[in-house]
């Protein structure tokens with residue numbers, strides 16, 4: 001029995017097997033990496049009974065800083081932390097990995113356009129895709145955190161063609177958590193009373209936070225969505241522009257909330273979503289809800305620990321359809337951009 005307290009206490013906090021997990025974290029010395037690693041080592045990503053081996057990948061100029069992160073991890077004396085290796089060689093970093101958390105990329109800064117970000121980051125995911133293909137365990141599950149996540153995940157998949165597409169995901173959990181908070185605030189209830197919210201589309205300002213199926217303090221989210229003035233003028237923009245608002249106020253992109261969202265994505269994927277609820281994740285599309293095949297698109301999903309399952313049978317109202325289609329167009333445009341760059 002572990003004495004570690006998870007970030008979120010829930011009844012399903014049991015990992016199906018206590019085999020050690022080898023976890024590769026890229027961009028380990030960056031701001032999200034730094035915040036996340038202490039949670040992983042504490043057992044908050046794979047369950048409090050699961051030992052972890054950390055493989056930290058950084059660029060050569062950040063190696064010294066990575067050594068400092070390792071020293072701090074050692075100083076915590078985490079009971080579950082078995083082994084740490086640091087390297088700037090992607091193949092060595094992904095050797096035997098059961099989980100890949102791909103943060104290593106440039107963050108967006110004030111005034112930076114998506115095309116600039118794609119140009120700076122997408123090629124990194126081609127290299128990491130090839131390394132995963134060559135060296136990771138067959139069961140490796142990958143989450144892309146480095147922006148633009150959906151396009152980067154496409155690039156990664158293209159360069160790891162033997163890796164089953166269901167094992168490649170993009171994080172949209174930060175949008176999900178932001179939307180949960182904004183809806184809870186509107187309803188005057190704690191976030192624990194919000195369930196069944198869904199983020200659709202791209203992790204960009206076009207993502208659509210869908211509350212029409214949500215349950216909020218025992219009421220239907222559709223009741224709140226019926227106030228279209230609030231929905232379209234306040235709620236959706238507040239979630240869509242939150243990342244930019246944080247950059248403006250903090251001077252840097254989201255760190256703590258991004259690390260938390262990443263941890264939650266992996267926790268739910270490996271250990272299961274809450275009974276009766278779902279979450280959102282960028283997963284490989286195969287025609288669900290009119291989303292074209294072969295995109296990495298955020299959708300409502302559940303997990304029983306073995307993998308994500310897209311929630312089926314939701315009724316999409318006309319307003320939701322319009323927003324989802326806009327975000328799909330955004331994803332298709334990004335796909336064309338990475339094609340034009342010769343990356344897929």
Ligand SMILES: NC(=O)c1ccc[n+]([C@@H]2O[C@H](COP(=O)([O-])OP(=O)(O)OC[C@H]3O[C@@H](n4cnc5c(N)ncnc54)[C@H](O)[C@@H]3O)[C@@H](O)[C@H]2O)c1
Nearest residue numbers: 027029030031032058062104105106107108146147174258
């Ligand atoms: N998906 C989300 O919800 C979300 C939220 C916030 C930020 N992000 C994105 O996450 C990424 C990282 O953000 P951050 O704030 O930690 O940035 P950061 O600059 O603090 O850290 C990035 C780290 O990645 C490393 N890196 C760069 N290229 C690398 C490579 N090829 N291999 C390994 N490591 C490499 C850098 O040396 C740096 O230490 C950015 O792209 C940012 O936009 C995503």
